Amino acid sequence: MTMARPNGGTEPPRNEAVVLSLDAMGGDKGPQAVVAGLGKFLLDEPEARVLLHGPEDVLAPLVRKLDRVTVVHAPEVVVMTDKPSQVMRRGKDTSMWSAVDAVRDGEAQAIVSCGNTGALMAVSMLRLRKLPGVNRPAIACLWPSLNPTGFNVMLDVGADIRADAEDLLAYSLMGASYARQGLGIQRPRVGLLNVGTEEHKGRQELKDAHELIEVAAPRGSFDFAGFVEGGDIPSDRVDVIVTDGFTGNVALKTGEGTARLISQLLREHLTAGPLGMAAAFLARAQFNRLRTRIDPRRVNGGVFLGLGGTVIKSHGSADATGVAAALSLAHRLGKAGFAARLAARVASSVALAQDSITDGEPTPANGANRVGTAPEER
Amino acid sequence: MTMARPNGGTEPPRNEAVVLSLDAMGGDKGPQAVVAGLGKFLLDEPEARVLLHGPEDVLAPLVRKLDRVTVVHAPEVVVMTDKPSQVMRRGKDTSMWSAVDAVRDGEAQAIVSCGNTGALMAVSMLRLRKLPGVNRPAIACLWPSLNPTGFNVMLDVGADIRADAEDLLAYSLMGASYARQGLGIQRPRVGLLNVGTEEHKGRQELKDAHELIEVAAPRGSFDFAGFVEGGDIPSDRVDVIVTDGFTGNVALKTGEGTARLISQLLREHLTAGPLGMAAAFLARAQFNRLRTRIDPRRVNGGVFLGLGGTVIKSHGSADATGVAAALSLAHRLGKAGFAARLAARVASSVALAQDSITDGEPTPANGANRVGTAPEER
Numbered sequence: 001m002t003m004a005r006p007n008g009g010t011e012p013p014r015n016e017a018v019v020l021s022l023d024a025m026g027g028d029k030g031p032q033a034v035v036a037g038l039g040k041f042l043l044d045e046p047e048a049r050v051l052l053h054g055p056e057d058v059l060a061p062l063v064r065k066l067d068r069v070t071v072v073h074a075p076e077v078v079v080m081t082d083k084p085s086q087v088m089r090r091g092k093d094t095s096m097w098s099a100v101d102a103v104r105d106g107e108a109q110a111i112v113s114c115g116n117t118g119a120l121m122a123v124s125m126l127r128l129r130k131l132p133g134v135n136r137p138a139i140a141c142l143w144p145s146l147n148p149t150g151f152n153v154m155l156d157v158g159a160d161i162r163a164d165a166e167d168l169l170a171y172s173l174m175g176a177s178y179a180r181q182g183l184g185i186q187r188p189r190v191g192l193l194n195v196g197t198e199e200h201k202g203r204q205e206l207k208d209a210h211e212l213i214e215v216a217a218p219r220g221s222f223d224f225a226g227f228v229e230g231g232d233i234p235s236d237r238v239d240v241i242v243t244d245g246f247t248g249n250v251a252l253k254t255g256e257g258t259a260r261l262i263s264q265l266l267r268e269h270l271t272a273g274p275l276g277m278a279a280a281f282l283a284r285a286q287f288n289r290l291r292t293r294i295d296p297r298r299v300n301g302g303v304f305l306g307l308g309g310t311v312i313k314s315h316g317s318a319d320a321t322g323v324a325a326a327l328s329l330a331h332r333l334g335k336a337g338f339a340a341r342l343a344a345r346v347a348s349s350v351a352l353a354q355d356s357i358t359d360g361e362p363t364p365a366n367g368a369n370r371v372g373t374a375p376e377e378r
Numbered sequence: 379m380t381m382a383r384p385n386g387g388t389e390p391p392r393n394e395a396v397v398l399s400l401d402a403m404g405g406d407k408g409p410q411a412v413v414a415g416l417g418k419f420l421l422d423e424p425e426a427r428v429l430l431h432g433p434e435d436v437l438a439p440l441v442r443k444l445d446r447v448t449v450v451h452a453p454e455v456v457v458m459t460d461k462p463s464q465v466m467r468r469g470k471d472t473s474m475w476s477a478v479d480a481v482r483d484g485e486a487q488a489i490v491s492c493g494n495t496g497a498l499m500a501v502s503m504l505r506l507r508k509l510p511g512v513n514r515p516a517i518a519c520l521w522p523s524l525n526p527t528g529f530n531v532m533l534d535v536g537a538d539i540r541a542d543a544e545d546l547l548a549y550s551l552m553g554a555s556y557a558r559q560g561l562g563i564q565r566p567r568v569g570l571l572n573v574g575t576e577e578h579k580g581r582q583e584l585k586d587a588h589e590l591i592e593v594a595a596p597r598g599s600f601d602f603a604g605f606v607e608g609g610d611i612p613s614d615r616v617d618v619i620v621t622d623g624f625t626g627n628v629a630l631k632t633g634e635g636t637a638r639l640i641s642q643l644l645r646e647h648l649t650a651g652p653l654g655m656a657a658a659f660l661a662r663a664q665f666n667r668l669r670t671r672i673d674p675r676r677v678n679g680g681v682f683l684g685l686g687g688t689v690i691k692s693h694g695s696a697d698a699t700g701v702a703a704a705l706s707l708a709h710r711l712g713k714a715g716f717a718a719r720l721a722a723r724v725a726s727s728v729a730l731a732q733d734s735i736t737d738g739e740p741t742p743a744n745g746a747n748r749v750g751t752a753p754e755e756r
Contacts, residue, residue, distance in 0.1 A: 158573060161581055195627040203539055230631025234639040247628050249573040253608025254629040258636040261612040
């Protein structure tokens with residue numbers, strides 16, 4: 001097995017501790033919640049080091065008791081109402097920009113921010129650049145599922161409202177890489193979201209994507225499950241669900257809304273009478289375990305895929321548990337050299353698929369040649 | 379208040395019993411389940427009459443004990459694997475075709491079928507025609523929600539994978555009409571599904587539709603809530619959610635999949651130990667009530683909107699409870715003269731919106747004129 005070459009400083013030397021870059025500002029609960037999450041995370045990862053970006057006078061008192069944290073002074077803050085374009089033009093002194101630049105400059109292996117999603121994507125694209133072969137970066141989330149790992153990967157859940165066939169191919173490769181490094185699934189099963197599983201169904205770009213992904217799957221080391229439906233998202237039929245950012249965002253929020261509805265109705269029904277209340281009391285451990293199993297804070301962290309570095313967007317409303325979960329994910333991905341592996345995988349496979357579009361049928365000769373030059377991911 | 383004029387026989391004279399047209403064939407559970415559901419329904423509605431379509435030798439023995447049922451002989455059956463185009467060309471002798479024609483010919487006020495959705499839509503469009511002002515008919519479903527009625531209306535959930543701004547306007551009008559007649563909500567709140575609630579978000583057709591619907595809302599007697607997100611679908615922020623059939627279908631199936639996931643995990647957790655099992659035993663009445671509250675069989679029946687007659691598509695796998703629920707819905711809509719009310723509402727408002735697109739600003743004069751000629755819905 002060959003190792004991927006280091007790429008823009010995102011691959012840590014194997015024996016050194018992972019360094020993470022954490023934007024302390026911009027979350028709904030303020031830097032206190034972020035630092036509380038950081039404290040939890042550092043207890044779990046005794047080797048990890050963190051660069052914490054934000055106003056020094058605010059952060060210094062908060063981190064006094066934490067080892068392995070370096071405050072990087074950035075006086076300004078991106079707020080939720082800032083427009084991405086404003087931040088791109090005038091955001092150089094913000095904690096978000098500073099956090100992104102730490103990865104750009106090779107000082108850290110991954111970024112975590114609870115800030116404004118649009119601004120974080122804009123600054124990340126500007127400073128880290130898109131990967132060769134990627135036209136539209138995507139946001140991937142982990143979705144509670146019946147899979148043995150407990151989760152499926154779904155992308156794009158909102159980076160871009162459009163995706164053409166080649167974007168969907170890139171999402172397949174990136175999603176498979178993420179399932180491999182993030183969930184430890186050696187050979188992920190990838191499904192393309194549609195309104196039916198028959199091959200003639202859906203929009204033209206989905207039929208085109210179906211062909212492209214089918215061709216790319218063997219070289220991308222994933223299995224293509226073909227079209228899947230909304231009901232398959234939390235199933236164990238697939239590990240990765242690929243869709244455009246409009247559909248993905250609606251599906252994600254619909255799933256969250258449905259879970260909230262059921263949990264609220266369950267609570268109402270179980271507090272409606274003495275038997276229900278007794279039952280709720282008896283089963284409180286079971287209910288707590290179920291709540292933990294589908295707790296959105298446990299899977300806190302949308303990952304931006306397709307950039308020259310690993311960027312993790314934590315929920316704006318994340319509390320200490322949520323921030324710690326996002327940092328753990330960043331740590332796992334940073335340690336695995338995820339950014340470089342993903343870059344290598346996408347560069348080889350997308351180029352190949354583009355050749356196959358241009359040349360008609362892919363020939364075994366150029367196929368073999370391309371695959372030979374691509375570093376293996378694992 | 380003026381009454382809508384009868385339209386192609388779909389409006390029953392006020393004092394006569396509603397007649398429903400029921401396709402006995404094509405469901406997964408066979409005509410026995412359909413007739414069992416019919417029996418349940420007739421007990422609840424002592425005035426209703428039903429035309430039951432299918433092979434006479436199969437149906438006659440099944441309905442022997444049922445009053446108020448007339449078997450209409452149709453020797454052939456549309457099966458789930460039949461292509462809509464085949465059924466349109468060669469389906470004249472099928473029970474589905476016969477059931478649709480009973481409404482076309484003014485013999486019944488609404489159709490219920492458990493058969494092939496695509497074929498039912500194709501035959502309905504061919505025989506009942508699209509309403510003036512409707513380019514794409516839609517399928518509307520009832521979605522369990524926190525609203526006082528317990529349900530929201532969502533459309534389109536799969537009639538067409540595309541919808542432009544004018545289609546979305548027509549869906550708003552049709553969805554509002556359906557919420558009024560089907561759920562009894564006098565002034566429905568309509569939301570347009572998007573990836574954010576800000577007006578600058580989303581695809582161009584959504585921004586265009588936002589403008590059109592905003593203009594049409596006062597005359598359509600509904601309130602426009604603007605953009606809503608996936609999380610609002612089961613909420614009490616709106617009564618009607620409007621989207622294209624691709625997004626709607628994915629959202630519907632995602633919601634169903636999420637509900638299945640939670641119910642399966644809940645069952646696993648509550649049977650994992652003695653306390654959980656004791657709790658499940660104590661709270662069985664509460665769990666049953668919750669199950670009933672979100673039981674898909676209770677809301678069985680996607681309604682085809684935008685056609686010259688009321689068509690209700692029951693789940694293919696519907697059992698007697700599901701079929702009875704679909705018949706009840708058909709009865710409620712038939713009794714309300716839904717088809718004619720909807721037709722009047724759409725014809726006036728869509729024409730008006732089209733004028734406003736052509737002329738720039740709608741003038742009070744032509745607006746007032748148009749509204750004056752439209753029969754009121756209620």
